[in-house]
Amino acid sequence: MTLVLHGYRLSVYNRIARLALAEKGVAYDRVEVNPFAPDVPAAYLALHPFGRVPALVHDGFALYETAAITRYVDRAFPGPALQPAGAKALARMDQIIGVVDAYGYWPLVRQVFVQCVARPRRGEPVDEAEIAKGLAASVKVLGALEELASKEAFLAGPALSLADLHLGAMLAYFVQAREGEALLKHHARLAAWWERLRQRPSVAATDPGLP
Ligand SMILES: N[C@@H](CCC(=O)N[C@@H](CS)C(=O)NCC(=O)O)C(=O)O
Numbered sequence: 001m002t003l004v005l006h007g008y009r010l011s012v013y014n015r016i017a018r019l020a021l022a023e024k025g026v027a028y029d030r031v032e033v034n035p036f037a038p039d040v041p042a043a044y045l046a047l048h049p050f051g052r053v054p055a056l057v058h059d060g061f062a063l064y065e066t067a068a069i070t071r072y073v074d075r076a077f078p079g080p081a082l083q084p085a086g087a088k089a090l091a092r093m094d095q096i097i098g099v100v101d102a103y104g105y106w107p108l109v110r111q112v113f114v115q116c117v118a119r120p121r122r123g124e125p126v127d128e129a130e131i132a133k134g135l136a137a138s139v140k141v142l143g144a145l146e147e148l149a150s151k152e153a154f155l156a157g158p159a160l161s162l163a164d165l166h167l168g169a170m171l172a173y174f175v176q177a178r179e180g181e182a183l184l185k186h187h188a189r190l191a192a193w194w195e196r197l198r199q200r201p202s203v204a205a206t207d208p209g210l211p
Contacts, residue, residue, distance in 0.1 A: 003028040006044060007054035008035055010208050012109050012169045013066045014054045019165040020070040022202035024079035067097050070162045082162050093156035096148055096163040099141070100170060107137035108174040116177035118211035135179055146187040153196060160200075168197045169206075 005021065005028050007014030021028055033044050035053045047055040048064040055064040058076065063069050074082040084090050111134020119126050145167065149155050155163040171194055174180040184191050197203065 002057070002059055004031055004057045005029070005054055006031045006033050006047060006057070008033060010211055011035070011053050012105070012173060013052070015169040015172075015206050015208060016066050016165050017054045017056065017069050017073070018206040019169060019202050020073045020082060020162065022205050023082060023160065023165065023200075024073055024077050026073065026077045026079065067101065067162075067166070070165065074162065080160070082160065082165070084157050084159065084161055086157075089150075089157045089161075092148060092150070093161045093163040096145065096155050097166045099144060099148070100163075100166045103137070103144070104141045104167070104170055107134040107141060108170045108180070110134075112138055112177050112180050113173040114211075116179060117173070121211055131179070135183065138174070138180070138183055142183060142187050142190060146190050149189050149193060151189070153193075155193065164193075164197055165202075168194070168203065172198070172203065172207075 003026065005014070005017055007017065007030065009032060033040065033053055035051055040051050044055070045051055047057065047062050050064075052064070054066065054069065055062060056069045056072070057063075058072075063072055071083065084093060111130050115126050115131045115134065145155075150157050152158040154160050155167065171184070171190075175184055175194070184194065
């Protein structure tokens with residue numbers, strides 16, 4: 001069996017796929033691809049025509065789009081189920097993943113984390129207007145997710161699901177910004193959930209390191 005994850009060390013989407021593989025206990029190889037580089041290899045573009053990361057190749061079966069990859073990993077490999085069985089809980093998991101992708105990634109990661117943490121660390125100029133826009137959008141996203149989150153231990157119910165991994169990878173970056181950490185504290189259910197999630201071995205095992 002061969003299983004290869006093509007991805008970028010610092011990518012949150014790459015980390016989501018890695019979290020799913022870690023939670024399933026599946027061994028895999030990694031190939032580093034920087035999607036922001038001007039010269040993304042043609043061989044990678046053949047795997048992912050949009051040039052984003054990650055992409056997974058399992059015994060010659062190639063797949064891109066993180067939500068498809070994590071669902072595939074959950075279905076194709078043994079290990080704990082990462083999707084709830086009930087229709088309503090499954091719909092909530094799908095909805096949370098959709099909200100995180102459509103409304104969360106840009107403000108939480110690309111505006112707040114990149115502008116408040118990554119760019120200063122690299123000595124690059126910061127755009128205060130982007131930070132302000134990102135924080136305003138993050139208030140709305142976190143408010144919506146606080147409403148959607150189950151009252152149990154995890155976002156879609158009593159067991160860990162793919163929704164936890166999707167949001168977790170983004171919050172791990174977001175809370176590195178002082179402003180992000182402060183915002184999260186206003187959302188009691190999410191803040192308590194994050195405190196639990198961040199202690200999982202999969203979170204430590206997939207830590208991307210400094211930007
Ligand atoms: N819809 C894609 C999004 C993946 C994505 O945006 N990945 C980022 C890295 S976290 C990327 O490749 N960005 C490159 C770019 O924006 O050019 C998925 O779910 O896999």
